[in-house]
Amino acid sequence: MPVSPNQGSTGGGTLVTITGTNLSNTTKVSFGSKLATNITQVSPTQVTAVSPSGTGTVGITVTTPGGTSNPVPFFYVGAPFKSSLDTTAGPLAGGNTVTLNGTGLSTATSVSFGGVTATPTVNSDSSLSxxxxxxxxxxxxxxxxxxxxxxxxxxxxxxxxxPTIATLTPASGPTSGGAAVTIIGTELDTTESVTFGGTPAPFAIINATTLTAVTPPGTAGTADVVVTNPAGSDTAVAAFTYVAVPGI
Incomplete structure (x- = not known):
């Protein structure tokens, strides 16, 4: 007498389909010592019922005028607990993979992001991607x-x-680096890195439209400036000019 699903919430409320023989005129379905609700006679070989609350493993039995069936195990599962996401931000277009950590995740069937659902890959009872x-x-x-x-x-x-880069002030500085540059743009409050000619620069976020960076040493000439946040990058091509120190 198989049941589907064979596991459900400790709070009850799981609709379970029971398949077997001689199920006509079912009078009750029991989950251990508790009676199920909303019993529906689908056919002589199938009955549906809603599980009561419970814990651990219990036996499901069906009772008809002919007697009570053998028990089939049903497993009560606690609600999941989520402790953390390894990545808490990303592009509006989605497509990036995040790992969720917690407990009770082994039976996860869906993850919703603001009501939009995705099917997870279960790594273990404590992790899914x-x-x-x-x-x-x-x-x-x-x-x-x-x-x-x-x-x-x-x-x-x-x-x-x-992010987007609109302007840099100043737009030039010495090849030795050390120039304080103000970058104006959008989506700058989640900046993860700033580079000048491919070299990382220390930076400070002022607000969503402004950040400051200190230029690293560079080679005389123009350099691309790249600002990156979890959603992507923007490149200001040849936006900063390194100027060599004059010699006599």
Missing amino acids: VTVPAGAAVGPVPVTVTTAGGTNNGLSYTYLDA
Whole structure:
């Protein structure tokens, strides 16, 4: 007498299909010592019922005027607990993979990002990976995990646009580096790196449209300036000019 699914939430409420023989005129379905609700006679070989609350492993039995069946195991699963996301922000277009850590994740069937669902890859009971779906708008959204034990939320993921660079002031400085440059643009408050000619520069975020950076040493001539955040990068081609120190 197989049952599907054979596991469900400790809080009950799982619709279970029981398949067997001589199931006509079923009078009750029991999950251990508790009676199921909403019993529906589908056919002489199939009955559906909604599980009551419970814990651990219990036996499902079906009772008809002819007697009570043998028990078939049903496993109660606790609701998942999410502790962290390894990446909490990414591009509005989605497509990046994040790892979610927690407990009770082995039966995860879906992960929702602001109501948009994705199918995860379960790594273990404490870890799953999922490809982030495209978002509807820039900003934070709740992350929800659904397992056989129920649904849990509490984490947040932020959809971002890639940064843009509008202006650099000043636009030139010595080859020895050390020039303080103000960069104006958009989506700069999530900046992860700034480079001048491919060399990382120390930087400080002022707000979403402004950051400052200190130029690293460079070679005389123009250099590309690249600003990167979790959603991508923007390159200002030949935007900064390294000037050699005069010699006499």
